[in-house]
Amino acid sequence: MKSRYEVAKNVFIDSVDVDDYIDLSTSVSAFRQLQYSIEKPLKMILLFGRPGTGKSILLNRIAMKLKKAKEIHYFETPSTNEKEFFHKLFKVLTNQELPSNTDINFSSLVNYCKGLRGEREIVILLDEAQMYGPEMMEKIRLISDTRVIKFIVSLHKTEDEDLIAKEHFQSRIWEVIELKNATLEDQIAYVHKKLLKKNLFEVANSIKEKEMRLIHSFTRGNFRECNKLFYTIFEICEYYDTHEPSKIRYDRISKKVIEMAALKLGYIDV
Amino acid sequence: MYDIDRLEKQWSRYNKKRKRPLYISLFLLTLGIALAAEVYLNDTLRDSLIALLQKDSRHQTVAAAEKLPPSEANVSVENEPMKSEEKANIPKVVIEVEPNPYDVASKEPVLEPVESLERVPEAKSDSPKPESAHKKMHLDILDTSSVTAYKDVESRFYQTHDTDDSLFLARSYFNRGEYKKAEYWALQTNKVDNSIEESWLLFAHAKAKLGQKQDAIKVLKSYIIKTNSIEAKRLLEQIK
Numbered sequence: 001m002k003s004r005y006e007v008a009k010n011v012f013i014d015s016v017d018v019d020d021y022i023d024l025s026t027s028v029s030a031f032r033q034l035q036y037s038i039e040k041p042l043k044m045i046l047l048f049g050r051p052g053t054g055k056s057i058l059l060n061r062i063a064m065k066l067k068k069a070k071e072i073h074y075f076e077t078p079s080t081n082e083k084e085f086f087h088k089l090f091k092v093l094t095n096q097e098l099p100s101n102t103d104i105n106f107s108s109l110v111n112y113c114k115g116l117r118g119e120r121e122i123v124i125l126l127d128e129a130q131m132y133g134p135e136m137m138e139k140i141r142l143i144s145d146t147r148v149i150k151f152i153v154s155l156h157k158t159e160d161e162d163l164i165a166k167e168h169f170q171s172r173i174w175e176v177i178e179l180k181n182a183t184l185e186d187q188i189a190y191v192h193k194k195l196l197k198k199n200l201f202e203v204a205n206s207i208k209e210k211e212m213r214l215i216h217s218f219t220r221g222n223f224r225e226c227n228k229l230f231y232t233i234f235e236i237c238e239y240y241d242t243h244e245p246s247k248i249r250y251d252r253i254s255k256k257v258i259e260m261a262a263l264k265l266g267y268i269d270v
Numbered sequence: 271m272y273d274i275d276r277l278e279k280q281w282s283r284y285n286k287k288r289k290r291p292l293y294i295s296l297f298l299l300t301l302g303i304a305l306a307a308e309v310y311l312n313d314t315l316r317d318s319l320i321a322l323l324q325k326d327s328r329h330q331t332v333a334a335a336e337k338l339p340p341s342e343a344n345v346s347v348e349n350e351p352m353k354s355e356e357k358a359n360i361p362k363v364v365i366e367v368e369p370n371p372y373d374v375a376s377k378e379p380v381l382e383p384v385e386s387l388e389r390v391p392e393a394k395s396d397s398p399k400p401e402s403a404h405k406k407m408h409l410d411i412l413d414t415s416s417v418t419a420y421k422d423v424e425s426r427f428y429q430t431h432d433t434d435d436s437l438f439l440a441r442s443y444f445n446r447g448e449y450k451k452a453e454y455w456a457l458q459t460n461k462v463d464n465s466i467e468e469s470w471l472l473f474a475h476a477k478a479k480l481g482q483k484q485d486a487i488k489v490l491k492s493y494i495i496k497t498n499s500i501e502a503k504r505l506l507e508q509i510k
Contacts, residue, residue: 240274243274256281259281259285260280264277269284270283270284
């Protein structure tokens with residue numbers, strides 16, 4: 001018989017699958033704000049926050065939600081070079097693959113976009129935009145000035161990337177949406193909703209607020225870290241459930257198990 | 271799957287390390303409480319010991335005082351803080367420390383604290399001549415009711431035949447109404463020294479009190495003939 005913890009741990013495999021999206025008060029608010037900003041006549045929208053705050057899944061969800069209403073494209077993986085990026089853009093604009101051994105002239109591309117003004121309004125979601133260099137970002141800005149392509153740029157908020165945001169984005173009149181780390185209440189709701197989505201009511205009920213405080217202190221409200229920690233917790237629980245059931249409490253996830261998982265992931269050390 | 275055994279050991283080490291400050295805090299707290307308790311108990315013990323010693327000292331003083339004639343007992347009680355007026359009576363105390371081979375009370379240890387540096391000079395400055403002090407001693411002893419003190423004086427008289435002792439006994443017994451003993455000790459005084467007027471008067475007076483009025487008159491008349499004593503004449507008129 002399959003351990004309940006095996007199912008539970010798989011719930012926390014990190015992904016940006018839109019089916020795994022959990023509606024939380026903060027994420028719902030961010031979603032509405034982004035949806036509202038897309039409707040405005042803005043050239044670029046900046047979505048930023050620390051890693052693991054749900055930027056990618058938010059972009060993914062908005063792409064899914066608006067794909068029937070708008071011409072929206074999600075560039076999940078950043079292009080490694082300019083050529084690759086323009087190839088992707090060419091396909092979005094023309095719906096055709098660029099012939100091999102062919103390069104795109106940037107001026108021609110801008111002019112092509114200008115020719116589409118009033119006819120089409122394209123939204124491109126650029127995830128992990130910190131991977132693009134300043135020169136590339138400048139070209140993206142020039143394309144957005146045509147008012148045919150609207151870019152939603154997702155950035156990690158770190159010290160350096162904060163500088164990029166200031167220099168390259170905040171000097172222009174762009175919308176800025178910041179995603180923050182989950183509060184304790186958000187994180188509790190996130191974990192419970194995730195488990196209940198898979199009908200793991202008993203497991204969800206065994207995670208009490210006191211233990212969630214500890215988990216929140218380890219993960220600092222980071223959803224990705226939260227997923228990692230819960231995956232490890234349930235993996236340890238699965239081991240005990242299978243091999244040493246006397247060592248595990250089924251009514252409550254013990255502090256010891258949480259700390260063992262934290263040791264394993266390096267949140268704490270000896 | 272993880273190496274759970276290794277992870278458990280790692281957690282045990284972590285748990286011990288985490289609890290170490292708690293154990294140290296508890297140890298320091300216990301140590302602090304123990305030290306505080308020790309200091310407190312030491313103080314309490316010391317106070318109790320001092321109180322006990324003071325109490326013992328008082329008991330010894332009272333016990334010794336009970337052995338002394340009343341006047342000396344008063345002296346020992348006067349070890350307590352005194353008013354300036356009371357200090358004026360200190361000469362009595364000084365008299366006790368006068369070298370007197372017959373003075374039993376002066377050898378009592380309870381009187382030793384009286385010989386404090388504070389009191390002795392004051393007493394000496396106020397004290398009269400040694401002779402009068404000597405007499406005062408006996409006046410003080412007259413008030414005593416201690417049987418032991420009388421016995422001591424009696425035994426000392428038999429050894430030394432000091433008329434001061436015998437006269438003291440005669441006077442004391444007379445004042446206490448023990449006229450037979452007063453008569454005896456007045457006679458003993460006369461046997462040693464028949465020139466002491468007081469012993470003659472005590473002898474006659476005691477006899478009169480014992481109902482031997484004629485004998486008393488006879489004694490007084492013979493003494494008046496011999497000395498023409500005014501006191502004797504006055505006593506004779508009184509007896510008549």
